[in-house]
Amino acid sequence: AQTVTQSQPEMSVQEAETVTLSCTYDTSESDYYLFWYKQPPSRQMILVIRQEAYKQQNATENRFSVNFQKAAKSFSLKISDSQLGDAAMYFCAYRIRGATNKLIFGTGTLLAVQP
């Protein structure tokens, strides 16, 4: 069975500093996608970044970047220059190619940003 594990229930970072959120996953598939979603107190799920498993290059979106280690089945999210608006719950998610609407989520990491 495919599973996604986030081992850090809570993290804290100082404003302007860098923080890394961890995610590991278990799958026997070779072609899949990985995602990080942000859920602020408004409850809205916001896609932060996406990584295709067949791409060796790590995805980046402005201050957000990932460290994708396919052999280790690891997919961490790095937030640089943290801002107060980054405070939220962050979910790691996985799906296989073709299963467009069947995401498997981790349990989330609650990120606090200290001024």
Place this chain on the structure above:
Amino acid sequence: NAGVTQTPKFQVLKTGQSMTLQCAQDMNHEYMSWYRQDPGMGLRLIHYSVGAGITDQGEVPNGYNVSRSTTEDFPLRLLSAAPSQTSVYFCASSYSARTGVYEQYFGPGTRLTVT
């Protein structure tokens, strides 16, 4: 575009009552899904649809029914509510053959409490 809309935002039910959570999208997406979010468990897939008239079960389908008579709407029905169905429910849509977009877009969620 309004994106994915869900009604109601909040609902309180008594055990045994029935209700329908509404979900609509105006992006002409073929795929739609329902997830539930419980504390400490992330989001779990309830039911999904790959097009009008086609639905299938996800990870936690028991106690829920769905139908998809139009591309735009994907209601979730609770026939006899139970306290274990207290949760936040998210609807999502994805995939457009016209635009090639595969990302899931989430609605704002419905917080349901069953007493």
